[in-house]
Amino acid sequence: MTTSELAPPPVKEAGRALESLAVRGRQGRLRSAWRGRFLRIVVPAVLIVLWQLSSVLGWADEFTLPPPSRIIAAYQELWANGDIQAALPISLKRAGTGLAIGVSLGLVLGLFAGLWKIGEEIFDAPLQMLRTIPFIAVVPLFITWFGIGETPKLVLIAAATVFPMYLNTYHGVRGVDKKLIESGQTFGLRGWRLAARVILPTALPAALTGLRYAAGVSLLALVLAEQINAREGIGYLVNNANQNQRPDIVIAGILIYALLGIVVDVLMRLAEHFALPWRPRVAIG
Amino acid sequence: MKRIALITSALLLGATLSACGDSASAADDDAAGQVTLTFGFQTADYPALLEASGLFKDLPYKLETPVIAGPAAQISALYSKATDVGLVGENTAAFEAANAADDWSKSKPKVYTIAGVTAKDAPYPAPSLFVRKSANINSLAELRGKSIAYNFGGNIYAGYVKVLANAGLTVKDIKPVQLPDNQAAAASFVAGQVDAVVTGYANVKRVVDSGEAVRLATNADLGVIGGAGFISRPDVLEDEARLAAVKDFFSRFSKFYSEWYPNNEAAVEKVYQTVLKQTPELSKINWENGAKSRLYKIGDPAFQKTQQEIVDAAFKAGGVKNERDISSVFNPVIDASAVPQ
Numbered sequence: 339m340t341t342s343e344l345a346p347p348p349v350k351e352a353g354r355a356l357e358s359l360a361v362r363g364r365q366g367r368l369r370s371a372w373r374g375r376f377l378r379i380v381v382p383a384v385l386i387v388l389w390q391l392s393s394v395l396g397w398a399d400e401f402t403l404p405p406p407s408r409i410i411a412a413y414q415e416l417w418a419n420g421d422i423q424a425a426l427p428i429s430l431k432r433a434g435t436g437l438a439i440g441v442s443l444g445l446v447l448g449l450f451a452g453l454w455k456i457g458e459e460i461f462d463a464p465l466q467m468l469r470t471i472p473f474i475a476v477v478p479l480f481i482t483w484f485g486i487g488e489t490p491k492l493v494l495i496a497a498a499t500v501f502p503m504y505l506n507t508y509h510g511v512r513g514v515d516k517k518l519i520e521s522g523q524t525f526g527l528r529g530w531r532l533a534a535r536v537i538l539p540t541a542l543p544a545a546l547t548g549l550r551y552a553a554g555v556s557l558l559a560l561v562l563a564e565q566i567n568a569r570e571g572i573g574y575l576v577n578n579a580n581q582n583q584r585p586d587i588v589i590a591g592i593l594i595y596a597l598l599g600i601v602v603d604v605l606m607r608l609a610e611h612f613a614l615p616w617r618p619r620v621a622i623g
Numbered sequence: 624m625k626r627i628a629l630i631t632s633a634l635l636l637g638a639t640l641s642a643c644g645d646s647a648s649a650a651d652d653d654a655a656g657q658v659t660l661t662f663g664f665q666t667a668d669y670p671a672l673l674e675a676s677g678l679f680k681d682l683p684y685k686l687e688t689p690v691i692a693g694p695a696a697q698i699s700a701l702y703s704k705a706t707d708v709g710l711v712g713e714n715t716a717a718f719e720a721a722n723a724a725d726d727w728s729k730s731k732p733k734v735y736t737i738a739g740v741t742a743k744d745a746p747y748p749a750p751s752l753f754v755r756k757s758a759n760i761n762s763l764a765e766l767r768g769k770s771i772a773y774n775f776g777g778n779i780y781a782g783y784v785k786v787l788a789n790a791g792l793t794v795k796d797i798k799p800v801q802l803p804d805n806q807a808a809a810a811s812f813v814a815g816q817v818d819a820v821v822t823g824y825a826n827v828k829r830v831v832d833s834g835e836a837v838r839l840a841t842n843a844d845l846g847v848i849g850g851a852g853f854i855s856r857p858d859v860l861e862d863e864a865r866l867a868a869v870k871d872f873f874s875r876f877s878k879f880y881s882e883w884y885p886n887n888e889a890a891v892e893k894v895y896q897t898v899l900k901q902t903p904e905l906s907k908i909n910w911e912n913g914a915k916s917r918l919y920k921i922g923d924p925a926f927q928k929t930q931q932e933i934v935d936a937a938f939k940a941g942g943v944k945n946e947r948d949i950s951s952v953f954n955p956v957i958d959a960s961a962v963p964q
């Protein structure tokens with residue numbers, strides 16, 4: 339028996355092994371994807387069933403924790419009265435306008451403080467102080483300064499969203515690898531060209547994280563903003579229900595916020611996906 | 624680069640400052656010279672009820688009714704001239720006087736209480752003191768060592784400090800639990816987290832109806848009028864045209880409470896249910912209370928005496944900074960024209 343009869347050619351065997359590994363890899367990824375989908379649906383479904391059971395079995399009374407059936411009835415009531423249809427566009431417009439102002443300001447300030455020492459010296463300390471202000475405490479002040487129209491609502495949302503954008507942009511710019519900057523300089527890039535070609539693209543992931551976070555904060559700020567002379571809006575619905583002992587509407591409003599949060603997050607992920615196609619997607623398991 | 628940075632900084636600061644000047648003043652009247660009266664309410668049912676009553680049509684002035692929740696925000700809106708009149712508690716202006724840096728009894732008050740509305744003989748008096756039966760509290764004196772939930776400002780706080788004063792207790796003798804609003808205080812009581820609460824019946828109905836809790840004292844027992852107070856600024860009352868608008872509004876408002884509201888249960892409850900999303904049960908309770916509401920004379924010395932007692936009790940409880948004569952904040956400018964004799 340010759341050696342060639344005993345063992346298959348090594349290249350062919352390695353090819354098969356690689357093919358087998360690839361098939362197993364594909365199967366693993368498929369299994370993982372289906373597991374992910376399954377868990378994303380089943381876990382919330384189990385929680386909703388437990389929630390309903392807590393009421394049916396008397397673990398929690400309907401006032402303390404209204405069951406999902408009551409929440410659905412609350413949605414029906416709000417829909418029939420046209421409250422949701424009226425509230426959503428108004429709230430989204432307020433959140434969107436405030437977010438656009440806050441994010442623009444945060445981006446400009448973050449770039450300023452990140453790119454120039456003098457920008458950091460002017461803006462960083464005041465912004466670090468301002469970002470710790472509890473916004474609930476300044477609502478009366480905002481009324482004094484900005485009146486009772488739309489301005490204080492938008493300023494409140496903008497003020498809440500400026501900080502995440504500023505901080506992330508600033509740290510994104512400051513965190514650019516020095517070797518990249520040196521490489522750019524070796525190729526003759528200076529000033530604006532260096533900023534536009536090297537620093538800003540490298541800082542973009544951090545800025546987009548800031549935008550994603552700020553988008554969520556804009557929804558949270560709505561609850562406070564819509565305490566100021568608002569008769570429509572999701573925040574107004576929640577505040578009003580809270581004052582009139584309608585926990586079912588409060589939870590319904592919270593779920594609308596949760597849904598909006600998911601929608602906003604998906605949009606931000608899509609924006610990141612298209613803006614940062616080169617970024618690797620790393621996950622363990 | 625530094626120049627660009629400095630110019631941009633200056634522009635940003637300028638934009639911020641110009642935004643500050645954007646607030647509209649309630650004192651701005653229209654081009655034809657018609658007065659605009661901006662009346663701040665705390666809940667959206669009021670504007671809807673005023674409209675439903677039909678009593679505020681064809682006004683000789685323009686009426687605006689923004690909804691601004693909470694006494695602090697109402698006072699801010701009034702001081703900033705975003706409103707001319709605001710709905711608060713009957714003692715809010717008195718508390719402002721006791722917290723002011725200067726003594727308003729010696730200088731001109733910055734804010735006046737000009738009217739009050741209360742539901743005397745209401746079936747569900749508020750604020751009241753409710754206690755859990757399990758806490759074994761049978762008299763005010765037995766509150767010693769017990770936890771009492773309340774929220775700061777307004778009638779609830781007035782009720783709380785009068786509970787202490789009437790019981791001969793201080794805040795050190797009890798376990799005070801201050802919560803952000805009336806609903807939070809009531810929720811802590813319903814959940815069994817505290818022994819007592821100062822609130823309205825509607826907020827704790829469930830535990831009272833089930834027999835887990837009882838009402839120990841009403842607002843009348845405590846010496847608190849309850850209901851709502853209406854505040855305004857000196858410059859509003861000094862402006863003849865605006866004062867005429869205020870007087871006209873309260874004349875109609877008085878008629879609204881004495882005639883329209885008690886005779887239109889269905890319309891009132893519909894507003895509570897559609898605008899405030901109240902359950903039919905709660906809207907009925909609120910109508911039954913509201914049907915007893917009437918404006919009262921704030922120039923009445925007996926009323927002012929009760930207010931002084933409340934502020935004195937609040938000072939002892941640490942709720943206001945100064946022990947002051949607060950009688951000057953009550954300006955009975957509409958008593959004669961709007962309050963029934």
